[in-house]
Amino acid sequence: MSLASVRHLHPASYRRMAWKNGGGITTELVRSPADAENYDWRVSIADIAQDGDFSIFPGIDRQLMLLEGGGIELVIGTDEPTRLEQRFRKVAFPGEAPVNCYLLDGPTRDFNVMCRRGAVDAELLARTIVGPMLLFPAADTTWLLYVVNGHVQVKAPAVAAEAGDTLIVTFNDATQPVVLNGAGELVLVRFKPTPPA
Template identity: 65%
Template sequence: MRIRRLDSSHYRRMVWKNGGGITTEIARSPAAGDDFDWRISIAEIAQDGDFSIFPDVDRELMLLDGGGIELLIGSEENVILDTRYRKHAFPGEAPVSCRLLDGPTRDFNVMVRRGRCRAELLARTIVGPQLLFPAVATNWLIHVASGEAICKDRPDIAAAAAGDTLLIEFEQRAAQPLVLNGSGEWVMVRLVDSAAEAAALA
């Protein structure tokens, strides 16, 4: 098992692909290039406008802060994200425009390459230890929205403070789960490598 603490001061800030906003990239795999398997970021939306197009990518957006947004996604009914941690999934190739409901927002953004990876996006209020059970081809990304996250029995890994992220890569199935202690609110992403999972189950 490999654990990395990603300090918020090292995240990459960049302009959206279509120039319509700012994204703070937390992590991606591979680490460089446009042909990612997965990419996790926080989007800052300061005005109404269109989202960038990402063919063959599955996306999920979760409201972190702000008065909320309305998403217009192709022919779907409009989607309102007006409560913190409310989320919605949509295909990256769909035409999407966004309308702010009450000022700028910050939104957690998960993108995975369809057929290569799939993701599960969760938000948790931490009231006790969190157990992550190792599974083949599965990684976890834990973003600390508030409070802190501490890896039990891993003094080599500094506590992740608000804004920081833990990237946990399970290389193989293990008998014991990873125990995380802490407080506050975490955004958790479970990432599964589709090809590696299929090979393990074959």
């Protein structure tokens, strides 16, 4: 029986850093490869306290999900404005697009996923966990689970995560699903290589 690898990240390991354009502060949960400037993917949480522009990231595909707060309005390039007013609503956009961000009702907290275009695709989800949840083995797939609130336990290998913690599940040649139990809310990201064109 081959088990998946589960890496447990605590908030103490996260890195707070200035936005690329100097307009704010973000908390980086993890990037892959670790510490690489030209990462394949990166996950962070931004606390937005004022209106302003987003940094430019050429060649990066971005997704943003509202975690807390009164919401934001984004003007992405020449598109019509997009409003994220409800928790866990999300939007995807190219990193090289100019983005203007406007707060709707005070500061917000937002979950950010960035992937190198042509290398990695990401699926961003929010789920409530009230009992068992299964992640099934899939080749070349990595799952990231961020515990928004509550708690989560992994059966095998045995891992317990609390609110604010992050789990990274890598299957490699694993044949058994990962069984999660707990109560609360999760943000999940499924990473997999971009299919050949």
